[in-house]
Amino acid sequence: MRQVVVTDAELEGLKSDIEEKSVEIVEFVKLKEIDPVYFDKTYYLAADSNGSKAYALLREALAKSKKIGIAKITIRSKERLSAVRVLGRLLFSYIV
Structure with missing residues (x-):
């Protein structure tokens, strides 16, 4: 077995290109097509100054x-x- 030591600086360099906060709509459906039992949390969505x-x-x-x-x-x-x-x-977001 080999072990590799990874520093905090190296981990910081691995950060994803995903923004800290983003919303990507992938499909549009009717509300009745989704059972609310799957909703976990609700968030209010607000735009930043550019959006x-x-x-x-x-x-x-x-x-x-x-x-x-x-x-x-x-x-x-x-x-x-x-x-x-x-x-x-x-706009509200219901997390599944």
């Missing part, structure tokens, strides 16, 4: 289509599957 137009566009598209977005949500460098939904003028 306000994209946020508004996604919110309006989801509201008009009456669908939800199935998304890959990255929070603190951890990627999880999520359902993104409009409630009023806000």
Whole structure:
């Protein structure tokens, strides 16, 4: 058996190119197609200063289509599957 010592600096260099916080919509479905029993946590989604137009566009598209977005949500460098939904003028993410 071989052992390799890895320093903190080397681990820092291995950081993924995934951003600290991101949302990637992979599909649009009707809400009734997903059983809420699978939802683990709920988060409110907000746009940063550069994403306000994209946020508004996604919110309006989801509201008009009456669908939800199935998304890959990255929070603190951890990627999880999520359902993104409009409630009023806000977007919420239901982590699966």
